[in-house]
Amino acid sequence: MLWLLDKATGRRLGPMSDVQNKTRAVQLLQQLGLNEYEAKCFVALTPVRKATAREISSQSDVPRTRVYDATRVLENRGLVEVQHSSPQQFRAVPITEAIGTLEKTYNSRVDELQQQLESVAERAEYQPEPVNEVWALSGQQAITSRSRRLIREAANELIFVVGRGEVEGEILSDLQTSQIDRRVLIGVPTEARKEKLQTRLPDVTVFLSDYEWLNANTTSEDSAAINRMLLADRSSFLIGSSTVDTDSTDEQAVFGRGFNNGLVVIARWLLLSGLAPNKSG
Template sequence: MTDDENTAVDAFEGLGLTSYQAKVFIALHRLGAGTARDVADITDVPRSQVYSVAESLEEQGLLEVQQSNPIRYRPVSVDEARETLRDQFEREQDRAFEYVESVRDDAAGEETQEDIWTVRSRDRIDDRVVDLLSEADEKIVFGTRLPELVTDAIERVLAERAAAGVSVHVISRTDAIRDRLGALEGVTAEIPPFYREEEERSGRFVVVDDDGLLLSVVGDDGSETAIWSSGSLFASVLIQLIEAGDEL
């Protein structure tokens, strides 16, 4: 098969067909109509398998069978097949997510709660930081030593929350970060009172109001991993400990 045909087979598999079903369907469109032998001649589907595969495609409404000797098969039009597979995909999607929703509803009745979450990869942590900052009603403390961890989206949401009256405080030992974020109206930027010059593992930290927290570390390969919590006892207690340490 060509690369294009392999790609098409993979796509049909994503729509719910098996590899053999996809190959037979494509072969019949190439032929216009044909017997099991015709299909086997231009695919790697064994002739003995073509019959059962064609029967399954007929059940799905993707081909028609001519009762002749030998039996001949003809695919439905591309538009009809597209609609049939779309309807099938949507039905399966509904069935899958209806079950997931029922499981979620059952879990919602539980009293246990996951308070601490782990996030890996820079992009996902960027998104989580923006989400946490966007939820701030009273105060934000944002800190990092790495300019690349201050995205445009983070800068924008800090400015927006400051304009909305939220107290926004930036802490960084890096001049460029303090200059950049401290220039935003309503945002204060300071050097942390205590830090180690040789410390190279810290990523960023976010404190939102009294119950939102994110802390990240950077690996030797530059990858970032974070833990975060919001609206939990864990976050509230840890924030209190951080604030008490600042006062010592």
């Protein structure tokens, strides 16, 4: 078993995995609103029935004088209980109770943030949606979020061509639950993926994409592969790609809106040209 040592004192801090878990727990608690000392004190109390300020300080490397400040805050937040003995004893509330308290606080702040942002937006001068626009997007999370918006906003037609990526997770859920009176076409590169996706989405048209430029083998001179393309109502388009020798989390994308937008015009021509006559409508 590997142990982590304190460089200054040579004291064994604990098994490597245990120290890593504690460090990550402290980081997450800080992201949820605790400061460093509060987070360290709470994590130090979690595995023990109770502890004094001296014991908490020893386990957390928080100065003992600051332990009292930190535990006072934790008590006010419903995360720690205090026994007013001599010396004082502290204990963490059960983990499930602590998680529930933190979750309630976090959700409350998110709800308040939404209200405040909506209030700010209501006071802003009205700005009409640009007729033509082009934006660059970076990162799988941002690109998936924009893809989901296109899926939900398409009123009449959605063409979704899958390259290197997969139709799964939240996007698959959106396609399963957002079926309205519109036409949805999904292109995939292989028969196996077509059968699999058609089973999951029986109400949409899944077809083999006939785009040689999409399905061609990537050369060393062209190391990027297309992950996804979406065309919504023939007026909004997104194309995402990533480097072949990495996973799709490094995805980059371009998003364009506007029926006469040059990017959208080219995309519309390319995508519709790859549809069979009975699908291109």
